[in-house]
Amino acid sequence: MSIQNLAAYKFVQLDDLPALRARIAERCAALALKGTILLAPEGINLFLAGPRAATGAFMDWLRQDPRFAGLAPKVSLSDAAPFGRMRVRLKREIITMRHATIRPEGGRAPAVDAATLRRWLDAGRDDAGREVLLLDTRNDYETDVGLFEGAVDYRLRRFTEFPAAVAADRARYVGKTVVSYCTGGIRCEKAVLHMQALGIEHVFQLDGGILKYLEDTDGAHWRGDCFVFDGRGAVDARLAPAASPPPSAEPAAQAACADGAETAA
Structure with missing residues (x-):
């Protein structure tokens, strides 16, 4: 399986969201990555797919920002990228709870x-x-x-x-x-x-x-199996695409992102 899938998040204060979004989107495009990245004042939530060299290069680049230095993704493999395109979105929360006191x-x-x-x-x-x-x-x-x-x-x-x-x-x-x-x-x-x-x-x-x-x-x-918010639908206990996945989860992932809710994390 030639595609590496990364899931990661970090709660960290971010106050330069439009400029950060532009830099991340440009880097993802240069590396031909696919997936979803949410940015909010409370942090980052990402799911990326691409060849190992490309995902590794992106994480090395992202960790140069001290705010993301400790970002450690969960890794799984697939034969094809489970997302159709790349999205970098700005949201109020990277996971919607609507409780402002939870920081x-x-x-x-x-x-x-x-x-x-x-x-x-x-x-x-x-x-x-x-x-x-x-x-x-x-x-x-x-x-x-x-x-x-x-x-x-x-x-x-x-x-x-x-x-x-x-x-x-x-x-x-x-x-x-x-x-x-x-x-x-x-x-x-x-x-x-x-x-x-x-x-x-x-x-x-x-x-x-x-x-x-x-x-x-x-x-x-x-x-x-474990449901995942991308085209694989689910992964099994070995983190391989499930043999009998539920209907494609990518529409659910994009609907969740539109509502400022969860992605793969």
């Missing part, structure tokens, strides 16, 4: 890495002996394709429904260690900050989301 660019939410979560799930407890409860922050059509066994699934139609759903269900999480997850980490990071604001203790995001978990582990405790 992840001011500090990261607590996170647990893939290997640690795998160990906790094997044991059924975290290192402090608390029961571990997984919380899926994705939309219902994504969880229909695959999810962690036993995860809480609120059957969300969009991420903006999450704050009310979890606020009405706070009693479920008392005394437990909660690990929220999503495709690449962006939604579950905002979710954790909101849950902390509600007074829920012992809550973490899965660092890097499902994609990083599948990349770094054998996929234990995951069931099904």
Whole structure:
């Protein structure tokens, strides 16, 4: 498979959005990349596809900006680029929650890495002996394709429904260690900050989301495929295009971007 697919995000304060958009769009065009990049005052959210040399050159260029120096993408491969063209969009939020008090660019939410979560799930407890409860922050059509066994699934139609759903269900999480997850980490990071604001203790995001978990582990405790917002529709536990993907996800990705919502992350 000759095409490298990169998914990455970073919450960081950005105040030069039009000029930054122009520079990024010019660089993507020069490298013939395809995909979607969202820019907002709170940061960057990207999904890019192209030959390894081109995606590598873009990331090297982007990391020259100190604000993006630590940007670490999740990587998967495909035979063809799963996007039809390149879009660089300006938005109010890189993931729409509509809660102005949640400011992840001011500090990261607590996170647990893939290997640690795998160990906790094997044991059924975290290192402090608390029961571990997984919380899926994705939309219902994504969880229909695959999810962690036993995860809480609120059957969300969009991420903006999450704050009310979890606020009405706070009693479920008392005394437990909660690990929220999503495709690449962006939604579950905002979710954790909101849950902390509600007074829920012992809550973490899965660092890097499902994609990083599948990349770094054998996929234990995951069931099904992982929906992705591009032409592949879904990837399997080896991060290869799914054998039986759902209908093409690229229209969903573009509709989400038009609404200032999520892309692949």
